[in-house]
Amino acid sequence: MTVDQFIQALLDEAQKEGILAAEVYLSSSDSFRAMCVKGQISNYTVHATRGLSLRGLYNGKMGYAATEAFDEEAVGQLVQAVKESAELTEDEDVQEIYQGDGEYPHVYNYNPALDQVAEQKKLQLIQDIEKKALALDERVTALNYNMISTSSGETRIVNRVVGADGKAHGLDLCYRDNMAVCYISATAKEGERVSTGSAFRVSRNFDEIDADQIAREAVEEALFMLRAAPVPSGAYRAIIDAKCMPDLLGVFAGVFSAESAQKGLSLLAGKEGEIIASEAVTLMDDPLLPGGLASQPFDAEGVATRTKAVIEKGKLTTLLHNLKTAKKAGVKTTGNAAKSGYAGAVNVSPSNFYLSPGEKSKEELLSQMGDGLVITEVSGLHAGANPISGDFSLIAQGYTVKDGKKDQPVEQITVAGNFYQLLKNVRAVGSDLTFPGSAIGSPSVDVGEISVAGK
Amino acid sequence: MLKQDVAQAVIAEALKTGGDFAEIFLEDRQNNNISMLSGRVESVNSRRLHGAGVRVFSGFQGVYVYTNDTSMNGLLDCAKRAASAIEGKAFYAPKDLVWTDVPNIHFIQESPDAVKSARKVAKMKEAQAVLNNEQEIVQGSISYMDSVQRVWIANSEGLFTTDTRVYTRMSVAAIASNGTENQTGSTSPGGMQGFEIFNARIDPEAMAKEAARQARTMLHAPMCPAGIMPVVIDNGFGGVIFHEACGHSLEATAVAVGNSEMCGKLGQKVAADCVTAIDDGTIPNEWGSLNIDDEGTPTTRLVLIENGILKNYMIDKLNARRMNMPITGSGRRQGYMFAPTSRMRNTYIAAGNDDNDEIIASMGDGLYAKKMGGGSVEPTTGKFNFAVGEGYLVKDGKIAHPVRGASLIGRGSEILLKIDRVGKDMQMAQGMCGSISGSIPTNVGQPMIRVSEMTVGGR
Numbered sequence: 001m002t003v004d005q006f007i008q009a010l011l012d013e014a015q016k017e018g019i020l021a022a023e024v025y026l027s028s029s030d031s032f033r034a035m036c037v038k039g040q041i042s043n044y045t046v047h048a049t050r051g052l053s054l055r056g057l058y059n060g061k062m063g064y065a066a067t068e069a070f071d072e073e074a075v076g077q078l079v080q081a082v083k084e085s086a087e088l089t090e091d092e093d094v095q096e097i098y099q100g101d102g103e104y105p106h107v108y109n110y111n112p113a114l115d116q117v118a119e120q121k122k123l124q125l126i127q128d129i130e131k132k133a134l135a136l137d138e139r140v141t142a143l144n145y146n147m148i149s150t151s152s153g154e155t156r157i158v159n160r161v162v163g164a165d166g167k168a169h170g171l172d173l174c175y176r177d178n179m180a181v182c183y184i185s186a187t188a189k190e191g192e193r194v195s196t197g198s199a200f201r202v203s204r205n206f207d208e209i210d211a212d213q214i215a216r217e218a219v220e221e222a223l224f225m226l227r228a229a230p231v232p233s234g235a236y237r238a239i240i241d242a243k244c245m246p247d248l249l250g251v252f253a254g255v256f257s258a259e260s261a262q263k264g265l266s267l268l269a270g271k272e273g274e275i276i277a278s279e280a281v282t283l284m285d286d287p288l289l290p291g292g293l294a295s296q297p298f299d300a301e302g303v304a305t306r307t308k309a310v311i312e313k314g315k316l317t318t319l320l321h322n323l324k325t326a327k328k329a330g331v332k333t334t335g336n337a338a339k340s341g342y343a344g345a346v347n348v349s350p351s352n353f354y355l356s357p358g359e360k361s362k363e364e365l366l367s368q369m370g371d372g373l374v375i376t377e378v379s380g381l382h383a384g385a386n387p388i389s390g391d392f393s394l395i396a397q398g399y400t401v402k403d404g405k406k407d408q409p410v411e412q413i414t415v416a417g418n419f420y421q422l423l424k425n426v427r428a429v430g431s432d433l434t435f436p437g438s439a440i441g442s443p444s445v446d447v448g449e450i451s452v453a454g455k
Numbered sequence: 456m457l458k459q460d461v462a463q464a465v466i467a468e469a470l471k472t473g474g475d476f477a478e479i480f481l482e483d484r485q486n487n488n489i490s491m492l493s494g495r496v497e498s499v500n501s502r503r504l505h506g507a508g509v510r511v512f513s514g515f516q517g518v519y520v521y522t523n524d525t526s527m528n529g530l531l532d533c534a535k536r537a538a539s540a541i542e543g544k545a546f547y548a549p550k551d552l553v554w555t556d557v558p559n560i561h562f563i564q565e566s567p568d569a570v571k572s573a574r575k576v577a578k579m580k581e582a583q584a585v586l587n588n589e590q591e592i593v594q595g596s597i598s599y600m601d602s603v604q605r606v607w608i609a610n611s612e613g614l615f616t617t618d619t620r621v622y623t624r625m626s627v628a629a630i631a632s633n634g635t636e637n638q639t640g641s642t643s644p645g646g647m648q649g650f651e652i653f654n655a656r657i658d659p660e661a662m663a664k665e666a667a668r669q670a671r672t673m674l675h676a677p678m679c680p681a682g683i684m685p686v687v688i689d690n691g692f693g694g695v696i697f698h699e700a701c702g703h704s705l706e707a708t709a710v711a712v713g714n715s716e717m718c719g720k721l722g723q724k725v726a727a728d729c730v731t732a733i734d735d736g737t738i739p740n741e742w743g744s745l746n747i748d749d750e751g752t753p754t755t756r757l758v759l760i761e762n763g764i765l766k767n768y769m770i771d772k773l774n775a776r777r778m779n780m781p782i783t784g785s786g787r788r789q790g791y792m793f794a795p796t797s798r799m800r801n802t803y804i805a806a807g808n809d810d811n812d813e814i815i816a817s818m819g820d821g822l823y824a825k826k827m828g829g830g831s832v833e834p835t836t837g838k839f840n841f842a843v844g845e846g847y848l849v850k851d852g853k854i855a856h857p858v859r860g861a862s863l864i865g866r867g868s869e870i871l872l873k874i875d876r877v878g879k880d881m882q883m884a885q886g887m888c889g890s891i892s893g894s895i896p897t898n899v900g901q902p903m904i905r906v907s908e909m910t911v912g913g914r
Contacts, residue, residue, distance in 0.1 A: 040516060042516065043519075044516070044517065044519065045518075045520070046520040046521075046536050046540075047522065047792065049523050049792070050523055051523070064498065066503070067503045067505070068504055068523045074503070084572055085500065088489075088496050088499045088572050089497070090495040091495060092495070119540070141713075185835075194836050233682065263492055263594075264594055264630075265630075267637075380831050380864075383862070384842045384912075388637045388639060393842070393860050393861070393912045393913065394862075395838070395839075395912070414840075414864055414910070417914075451914045453681030453910065453912040
C-alpha cells in the first residue's frame, strides 16, 4: 500500500464506521547524526521514519489512535481504536475538524541545499571542531560532547468532513522543513579543577556553522569557568544572559497557553488586558519568523498561522489558542495548535517565542547594573521549576560584575525566585536577541534582584 | 516479527564493507495512555510503534540506521546505509543464526493490551473519588499507561532471540490551592507487570490520599532557607540522589570516553564505608527489570559499590571494546529509534544498620527530605541538582515544620563520601530515566540515608 492509498483507505473506513469528520496527520523525516570524540566518529545514526495519527469525531467526541505500521490490518485497528477512544473521552469542550483557510502564508523554513550536504562533509566538521578546540589551549582535555545533526521532514494534514447534505469536503496541506544542529561541550582541567563550556549552532545553511568560532566559544567558557567558585548567599542584582533566559522562558511557556489556563494550571487565567509584567517586556509569538525553528504556514489543526504579541509593554494581550480553547473562550484561534510528535493529541504550544529586544546592548546593561551577577546557565529545570506556582530554584553558573564589567566566574550556586514576580521586576531588556538551540529566544534581561544560595 | 532468513541476509549485507559486528533489532510495541483531569477522561490514546534498527561496528566505531519499513527490502536498505558509513573490505563472516529461548522471570497474568480501556478508566476513577473528598484539593490529574513491547534481536555472533516486556503504571497528582497559590503532590507506582498489578501493588485510593497529603502539606509550608546543612533523605524515590549523582557516572557511556569523575577508580574508595550500591535487572516484575537487555544479553545483578569501594561499571557491547572489559547485560534503549548503550536498571543503595529515629535525632539542625523530586547531573563534573518534593526543617534533632522550594546541589563524589548513616528499610520507586538511548523505565531506591553536609538551595 502506498501512503496515499493508506490515507484514503483510512478515511473511507472511518466514514463507513460513522466517523463523519476524520483527519490524518502524517509526519515523515530523514535524519543524520554523528558525534566525534577522540578523533573517532561515534553515535553515527541515520533514519528514515514516518508516523501517522488518525483522529475523528464520533458521537461528538474526538478520538485518537496512531501507528507506524501502514498495512491493511492497521486500517481497521486504527478506526476501531479511534471509536473506543471517543466513546470513553469525557471532554465536554466542542471540538472540530477544520475546513481550512483560503490562504496560507509563505514561510522560509526549508533550504533544499541543506539536504544535499554530503555526510562526509558533516563528519569533517566535527572532526575539525575537535582538533581546533584541543589546539586552542593545553588545559582543554577533551570535547565531552561534539555532535552534528541534520534533519529534513514533511508534515501533512489530510481530512474529510461529511456535511449534512452527505457531501464530503476536505483539506490536503503539506510543508517541508529542515535544519542542521551542532552542539559541543569542552572539558578543561587545571590541577584538580574541572570545568566545561558549551556552544550551539542551529542553521539551515550548513556553511554558516564555523568550526573555529564554535570551538573558540566553548573553550573560552570552559577556561573561564576553571576559576569558578560560589558567591556568598544573599540577594543580588542580576542579569540573566541571552544564552540562559530562553531556558527559563521555555519552562514557563506553558502558562501562556489557554489550554493550561482553562484547566486551572496557569495563574494567567482571565488576566488578558491586565498588566502582568514591567513595561520593558514585550513577548512575541512569531510562526512566520524567517528561518525560525518553529516557522510553519499552518498549525497542527490546519489553521493558517500569524504573528502576535502575547505581552505588549507589560500588558497580557492574549493567551495562545487552538480551535477548542478559542471556541470555549469565545475568541478566534491564534493558530497555536500543536502536537508533541505525530501521535500526540492536539494541544497548544508557542511557535517562535521570544522577548522583543530593547535598545541597550549587553555591555550597557552591565554598566547600568554596576555590581551584581550575570547568570549564563541554569540546570535542573525539569526538577527545580514549578510551572504551576511559578517558583523556581535552579543550579546556576555565571560571573560577577564589578563596576559594570565582567569579573569573576561563579558556579555551584542556586538562584531562586518566582517567574511571575520576575516578569514584573524586569528593569531592562537588551538588544542581543538569541535563539540558543530552540524556537524560544531572548535578549539578556536585567531582572532586578534575585535570591542566591551559595557558600 | 523477524524471520531468520531475513535477519541472516540483513546481517550479511551490513558487514559487506568491513564491519566486524552487526546486529538487527526489530520492535513491535503497543502503547496505551489514558489521561484524566478532575474526574473527566481527557484522552484515550493508543499507539502502535513498529520499526527496526541495524547496527554495525568497526573497531570502536558504531553506526546505527533505523526505519519503519520492516519489509525485506526496507531492512536490506537500512543495512546498506549502515555499511556505507564504513570504508573497507568485508573480512568478518557472520556466524549462522541459532535460536535462543529466553527464560521468562517476570510472570504476567493479564496482558494489558487485552484489557478494555473502560476497566482502566474505572481504576482511575477510584482514585479521583478519593481526591473529591480531600480538603483543599482543587484538582486531580490522573494518568494510566501500559505497554507491551515485543523485540527480536539477531547478531553476527549467531544470536537470534525474542522477548516480551509488559509494563503497567498509574500516576496520581493532586493540586492543593488556597486561591492564590498552588502546590502539587504526586505518586506514580508501576511495574513490569500486567493488569494484575491492581491486585496488590497499585492501590488507587491509597495513592490519592498520599498525593493529597503531600500537596496540602506543601501548601502550608514556608520557603526553605538556603545554606549548608546536614540532610536526611528518606527511602524510596530518595534513591534518585544515587541514580543522578553516582549511577550515571558509572555508566560506560560516560566512563569509556573519560567523561566521568569515576574513571579509573575501580577498587578505590569512592563512598563512605556504610555505602553498598547495586544495579539489579533480575528482580521479578520490577519496573527496571529485564530478561535480556536490548543487545540480547541476559540481565544481571551487579554490585557497583561494596562498603565504599568501587567494584563495577555498567558496560554495553560497544563500550566494552573501548574499555577492554566484559559486558554486564546493561545495554538498553527506549526502542528501535535508538542505538543501545549502558544504562541503569533497578539501582539502589542497599540496607544498612542505622535506626531511622536516631538518624534524625542526632542530626542537629538540618533538612529532612521526605520526598524527592526529579534531578539531573552533568557526568563530567558530577555536578547535580535535585528538587525536594516534600521537605521538613529539623531543629535540634526534632522535625520542626514543612518547607517548600528546597533543592539539593553538589557533586556526586563529595556527597557519597559524606553519607554518615544508612537505615534498614530499603524501598524502591519508579522513574523514567532519560539519556542518549532514550527514555527507559528504571527503579531508584535506598533506605533512609544522612549526608553530613550539603548545599541546600532555597530562599
